Amino acid sequence: MSTLDLPGYSHVYSGKVRDLYAPVGADGEVVPDQLLLVASNRLSAYDWMMSPEIPDKGAVLTRLSLWWFDQLSDLVPNHVVSTDVPEAVAGRAVLVRKLDMLKVEAIARAYLTGGGLEEYREKGSVSGVVLPDGLVDGSKLPEPVFTPTTKAPVGEHDLPMSPAQVEAELGAGVAAEVSRLTRAILARGNEIAAERGILIADTKVEFGVSPDGTGGLVLADEVLTPDSSRFWPAELWEPGHPQPSYDKQFVRDWLTSSESGWDRKAGGPPPELPAHVVEQTRAKYVEAYERLTGETF
Numbered sequence: 001m002s003t004l005d006l007p008g009y010s011h012v013y014s015g016k017v018r019d020l021y022a023p024v025g026a027d028g029e030v031v032p033d034q035l036l037l038v039a040s041n042r043l044s045a046y047d048w049m050m051s052p053e054i055p056d057k058g059a060v061l062t063r064l065s066l067w068w069f070d071q072l073s074d075l076v077p078n079h080v081v082s083t084d085v086p087e088a089v090a091g092r093a094v095l096v097r098k099l100d101m102l103k104v105e106a107i108a109r110a111y112l113t114g115g116g117l118e119e120y121r122e123k124g125s126v127s128g129v130v131l132p133d134g135l136v137d138g139s140k141l142p143e144p145v146f147t148p149t150t151k152a153p154v155g156e157h158d159l160p161m162s163p164a165q166v167e168a169e170l171g172a173g174v175a176a177e178v179s180r181l182t183r184a185i186l187a188r189g190n191e192i193a194a195e196r197g198i199l200i201a202d203t204k205v206e207f208g209v210s211p212d213g214t215g216g217l218v219l220a221d222e223v224l225t226p227d228s229s230r231f232w233p234a235e236l237w238e239p240g241h242p243q244p245s246y247d248k249q250f251v252r253d254w255l256t257s258s259e260s261g262w263d264r265k266a267g268g269p270p271p272e273l274p275a276h277v278v279e280q281t282r283a284k285y286v287e288a289y290e291r292l293t294g295e296t297f
């Protein structure tokens with residue numbers, strides 16, 4: 001993965017699909033209180049980076065995240081400073097306030113699937129919350145459940161955190177507020193998305209606090225995008241089996257079809273995606289953005 005040479009910015013960190021840069025002042029020193037969050041066109045599926053990239057994916061998800069920050073501004077302040085960013089990343093980057101990030105992945109679930117379903121099948125509960133009997137893959141939960149995890153080092157898996165572990169990390173007051181806000185964000189997201197034919201099964205958000213200790217929790221990172229959340233087409237929702245992904249199903253279907261020739265269990269990398277899969281996937285990101293925001297990409 002190649003990082004961009006952005007004049008006026010130094011590369012700080014790269015995740016699977018996003019990159020972080022620090023602004024550099026005229027004196028060559030890093031500007032201490034801001035960061036540049038850049039969304040790439042990279043697509044990750046089945047824990048593999050796909051090739052080629054999906055055109056406009058970074059721009060679509062950046063615009064969607066900015067729209068959600070605005071929709072949620074009555075619930076929680078956010079880290080956005082400006083979209084006045086270098087031309088090379090115009091439309092897919094955001095200048096943000098540099099925060100002290102909480103060491104907890106704040107995850108909430110409105111529907112049961114994935115790791116939450118596995119835990120429920122073992123314990124009848126998820127993250128310490130006892131759930132009704134008889135739930136299946138895709139069941140809607142009575143209300144969103146906070147299911148935090150650790151922030152594992154690169155290459156390792158995030159681990160579920162018990163309420164006691166979260167309190168030990170954050171303190172009881174902040175832990176309660178993170179839980180409340182994460183569930184409220186997902187509930188608000190689903191209120192809006194359901195009207196537009198999209199179910200948000202679960203989401204991961206990141207909170208930080210101002211380094212000077214003033215103020216409370218600040219919503220950071222990206223919010224309620226198909227990269228941070230499971231998006232499901234509402235009209236296909238049918239509890240009892242894995243739900244189709246709104247945005248990644250074309251990729252998954254092709255990779256698991258005989259046409260791709262890929263043997264996922266063999267452990268080797270997936271083949272290049274054909275043009276039609278790339279185009280269909282781009283169209284789904286644009287469709288999700290336009291249905292949710294009512295705006296044309």
Ligand SMILES: C[C@H](c1ccccc1)n1cc(-c2ncnc(N)c2C#N)cn1
Pocket residue numbers: 013014015016018019020035037038079096097098099100101206208220221222
């Ligand atoms: C997880 C995410 C990430 C982004 C891009 C690439 C890989 C990971 N990240 C966000 C921060 C961060 N740190 C300080 N202040 C902030 N406002 C933010 C934000 N957002 C650190 N990491």
